[in-house]
Amino acid sequence: MRIADLPTPSLLLDLPKLRRNLAAMATAAARHGVSLRPHLKTAKSVEVARLATEGQAGGITVSTLAEARAFAEAGFRDQIYAVGITPQKLDAVASLNARGADVKVITDDLDVAEAIAAHPGRLGALIEVDAGEHRGGIAPDDARLVAIAQRLGTRFAGLLAHAGHSCAGRSVAELAAIAEAERAGLVAAAARVRAAGLEVPIVSMGSSPTALHAERLEGITELRAGVYMFGDLLQCQIHTSALEHIAVSVLASVIGRRPEQNRLLLDAGALALSKDRSTEAAPEDYGFGLVVDLEGRPSLGRAIIRRTWQEHAVVESDRPLPFERLPVGAKLRVLPNHACLTAAAYPAYHVLDGGDEVVAVWQRVNYW
Amino acid sequence: MRIADLPTPSLLLDLPKLRRNLAAMATAAARHGVSLRPHLKTAKSVEVARLATEGQAGGITVSTLAEARAFAEAGFRDQIYAVGITPQKLDAVASLNARGADVKVITDDLDVAEAIAAHPGRLGALIEVDAGEHRGGIAPDDARLVAIAQRLGTRFAGLLAHAGHSCAGRSVAELAAIAEAERAGLVAAAARVRAAGLEVPIVSMGSSPTALHAERLEGITELRAGVYMFGDLLQCQIHTSALEHIAVSVLASVIGRRPEQNRLLLDAGALALSKDRSTEAAPEDYGFGLVVDLEGRPSLGRAIIRRTWQEHAVVESDRPLPFERLPVGAKLRVLPNHACLTAAAYPAYHVLDGGDEVVAVWQRVNYW
Incomplete structure (x- = not known):
């Protein structure tokens, strides 16, 4: 897959x-x-x-x-x-x-x-x-x-x-x-x-x-x-990680588009990302996460999750979002503020080995 | 049980x-x-x-x-x-x-x-x-x-x-x-x-x-x-619930005591409560939740979860906490800011029918 x-x-x-x-x-x-x-x-x-x-x-x-x-x-x-x-x-x-x-x-x-x-x-x-x-x-x-x-x-x-x-x-x-x-x-x-x-x-x-x-x-x-x-957006700002080293991300789909406001809606909300706001007091505030493309590159500019609801997230960017490439159903990735909390929302990891193929599924031990 | x-x-x-x-x-x-x-x-x-x-x-x-x-x-x-x-x-x-x-x-x-x-x-x-x-x-x-x-x-x-x-x-x-x-x-x-x-x-x-x-x-x-x-602490403040009607709570244990600071440490942290801060902008800010006693009564005063880590939470109150009744291992309950997010942390509900006996365990459908 x-x-x-x-x-x-x-x-x-x-x-x-x-x-x-x-x-x-x-x-x-x-x-x-x-x-x-x-x-x-x-x-x-x-x-x-x-x-x-x-x-x-x-x-x-x-x-x-x-x-x-x-x-x-x-x-x-x-x-x-x-x-x-x-x-x-x-x-x-x-x-x-x-x-x-x-x-x-x-x-x-x-x-x-x-x-x-x-x-x-x-x-x-x-x-x-x-x-x-x-x-x-x-x-x-x-x-x-x-x-x-x-x-x-x-x-x-x-x-x-x-x-x-x-x-x-x-x-x-x-x-x-x-x-x-x-x-x-x-x-x-x-x-x-x-x-x-x-x-x-x-x-x-x-x-x-x-x-x-x-x-x-x-x-x-x-x-x-x-x-x-794993690293995360907070760790990047305290000298223990870097954006290109963050190993976990959330795969999300575009579920809404508002080109006139340069805003996207994703299906990765508060449950999928957590409501962690660790970066709020950091030099760079990433809202609820940084949106990158399917290859993991920050090609959408400073595309930040500004607000979350249980299953929805609003993305805003400092540059015009490429709506022509982002129909409803397009997939993006979100880098987490706090990897421990974001990962906890999922039963398993879909493991990638440098490409776009899922080479393994690794279960997590959630709950207590 | x-x-x-x-x-x-x-x-x-x-x-x-x-x-x-x-x-x-x-x-x-x-x-x-x-x-x-x-x-x-x-x-x-x-x-x-x-x-x-x-x-x-x-x-x-x-x-x-x-x-x-x-x-x-x-x-x-x-x-x-x-x-x-x-x-x-x-x-x-x-x-x-x-x-x-x-x-x-x-x-x-x-x-x-x-x-x-x-x-x-x-x-x-x-x-x-x-x-x-x-x-x-x-x-x-x-x-x-x-x-x-x-x-x-x-x-x-x-x-x-x-x-x-x-x-x-x-x-x-x-x-x-x-x-x-x-x-x-x-x-x-x-x-x-x-x-x-x-x-x-x-x-x-x-x-x-x-x-x-x-x-x-x-x-x-x-x-x-x-x-x-379920109701929750935010809904209480927007006229759709009341403290005595909140139907879900988190059972937690005391895992640390600092009587000199009137502070307790509980084992219900950011994963167990969620990091939702819905009440931050509400008339009454409950931090990450309101701590009540095992019977669900607010007998500890305004005992608020002030800070959370993954598995730890610090409780502070506006009145002296009854440390003599709260050794490590004592159990308390926490009322949630946002019931949807707190409940999502658990695989199941332990159902009570007016008493202290668990009459059923109801599974939740988590994840996507």
Whole structure:
């Protein structure tokens, strides 16, 4: 099947771009001598996970129990489930571990550490350290850090931080500084835990921007990152991607034309693109996405999705749109603001290998 | 199973509230003597469709081919697929009609009308009329209106408008005025087509706000509406719902606590709630949703989801949060800004019938 024969909206994945992005991150990790634990929250695909772990230690990061289950079934034993765990979810994790997996959980809470320690199943846990974003995690100098590690006892597997605020960074220097704060916080936390007599096997940091732009990683054992695999319009503006490297796009059809207003209507709306507005505060605001042609080239000018409804999107451009080539039914592609959210709208990827032929369909592990 | 035993995030549907909302819209339609063609784009559920069509003519509205297929298989013959059709999608519709369905398409384009007329399958089509939102459709006085109807010939089934801009209406008087403009536009368009010698069997208008607040519907044969079934925080502010009538909510767990900042972290993030910010421009901005207790009561004050990440959400409130009752693992519910988008994140509804027991699981027809 060729792209032009696919129903719309559909999700496309350019394999050569994916491979290029994976290689760039592998190089960044190798430069520091740390291993890469790819975060599968973006791709949620076993096939992508296999490519992303090539040449790495093999461990992965997941964001849902559904991912943990699917990847464990596919043979990915070493996982970190990197969303603060609740006691109620421990049975599900222990059940995977009883069947041979090694899914580690994370926490920043004394009572949860107690529940982990008391659980009859096999469990390992990392403590989440707040690297400056103040979403989850405890500060490196928080008195509870050592107490939680001690409470976890033999189940304590290490420390983890995520500098999610790196997505608000604008310059490479700023990203490097955020990465260094993330690293330094983790290293300080690890020193405190070690001083209390505990081993800290894993010291895990990462976000795509800090993983790519860290200047040094002494004391860190592994990098986690996810969105780098696909890239998106926000990542292009924070120096971790470029328009020509964005590996996922949404195939859409023209369903309305208003030449007098230089506007098109597409059938990729709020559900097909997500309502993510990550680029709103970025140097370049791409609305709900950038429209490119069927070959993926930005030949329509700055053609932006200005507004979305559930199944409709309005496109406007800074140059006259080629209406003569765009009858109702013509197909275009939309590059996403935020690849993680846009991809989540689809059950599968239609994989392209440099041409216009769909060479594979890769399922996603959606929901929870 | 009880609510407290469900994994999180999960989607809850309160059956008594759903029934109340369905009855309110049925009454509004009956008052005008028009039939109601429920739009299933919000619920995407066969079970909800059965309840929503009770006492009505039985026709439904759908927003995707996936819905058209699933509802046709479930016996819903009379459908309008209310997103501008492309020639490429006609085969799929005709194939459903060949198996006994009567799925009607919509268009505002002469070339598409030609393709519909020329298609070998059984097809009916309505012309989309622009009721003032200027998204799709042609103006009632546009010269192409009669030409498209003539081009469709025996396949012409009527006229359809959707005043989606009613969601920006603020007062009942304003909504009534938008409804009247929608009605008047359709009636004027119907008169022009009839003057050209064609019959106009269906004259279809609707959005939840205009369906509920229209003062008169002379010349209209049916109302379409969808979000009224569930209600949401935006609809509460445009006089079509109320907090106590919102029928869908997201069950979430506390995964982080920052008492010193009066903040909670929940495991219902951007994927579980959607990034819809419909209430941003409304009188009351609910961020990404309003947090209520497990019983659905707003007992936490104005507890708002202030920020989301893929799987995390930060809650802040205007009063001290009861941390003593909210350990990690405690469950809460989140009322959605926009029910259509939030529900779309889930494969199924966990149905409650006035108590805390899950009495049924109803599947959704997601994707395209």
